[in-house]
Amino acid sequence: MSTLRVLLAALLCLLPTGCAGSGGPGEFPEGSTMDRIRDRGVLVVGIKFDQPLFGYKDPVSGRITGFDAEMARLVAKDLTGSERNIRFVETVSRERENFIAQQVVDLVIATYSITAARAELVTFTEPYYSAGQDLLVRVDDTRIGGVSDLDGKTVCTARGSTSVERLNSEAPGAKLEIVDAYSVCVPALLAARVDAISTDDTILLGLQAEQDRLRLVGKPFGQEPYGMGIRKGDVVFRDHLNGLIARWLRDGQWDRAYRDTIGVYRATSDQSKPAHR
Incomplete structure (x- = not known):
């Protein structure tokens, strides 16, 4: 896990905005996606509902848990001031691009592997995880x-x-x-x-x-590098999200999200291995 964090942090810091601090609510460019989400007060995220450890909807409580869910809550906290200001929309693999293009969601965080073909349809952040x-x-x-x-x-x-x-x-x-x-x-x-x-x-x-x-x-x-998917060409939002990922890798928030989700099972699984190969 620590190897993955260090490699992701190094990659993000090569970007123009990767190691810069990310502004909080109220400091976003007027008319930007971040500004619109702040004004709306709720972040809408496409996520899987059937993938334990990443995106899973508890059938009893209805709560969405997993590493992707924690990443989404960190984005919501930055854009709206609270991780509670979030609405999850179930997004299966074949609908991810459609949901982004049709603006059903603001972004997709759903074990979304970055590929050249998908990058023709959506804009990806830098990887926040590698499988x-x-x-x-x-x-x-x-x-x-x-x-x-x-x-x-x-x-x-x-x-x-x-x-x-x-x-x-x-x-x-x-x-x-x-x-x-x-x-x-x-x-x-x-x-x-x-x-x-x-x-x-x-x-x-x-x-x-x-x-x-x-x-x-x-x-x-x-290898499968996971990125957050957003509307094609929205580079301002992409750069902001890249800045957030870089910050979480530095300040320990990425580690906490990993430890509380994927890390719980990796620590006890006989199949446990470093997350980055």
Whole structure:
């Protein structure tokens, strides 16, 4: 975790605004996205509702928890003065670009991997987290020890994710079961209708945390840098968010968000490993 924080901080500090302080409410350029959000008094964030450790809606309390949720609350605190001034909108992978373009949300923080194709449609901040794609299988299934073992196997993943493209490249012999949400993959895997789930290792850790019958293979392939997605061309908002990320990496707020979410499970998981590879 500390390695990831240091590397992200170093990257952000290379940016023109990366190590500058970020102004609080009342100091935003007139007419900017930050100014409009401040005047409205509520930040609207697109997030996943079915990814424990990153974005998860508790079925009892309705509270949204996870690392992405904590990042969003820090943005809300900066723009509106309170982390409570936030509204979360469930945003599955295939709807992220649409929700941004249609201004359903102000930004998307939803394990949103930065890719060249997506950057044609939205503007990304610099990475605030880096993950690696991995495999989740049943504990009693010893046939799969890595991506090279997927030939002829059925793998569940989400529509609109970068996982689909990487699986097609790295495991062309695999049969893909493409669904709208990773939560759909879990019962299919438990019932042996599919042989594995593949996506970012941090998402898989969250799914594994809820099911002791599943195990993370622990051999990641490829890297997934997560960015916050905003309306295409809104560089003023992007630069402000980059400044916030850099500040959180310096002042310990990033560490606290990590420790209270992903870090809780990584500290106790047999699969625990540095978050940045």
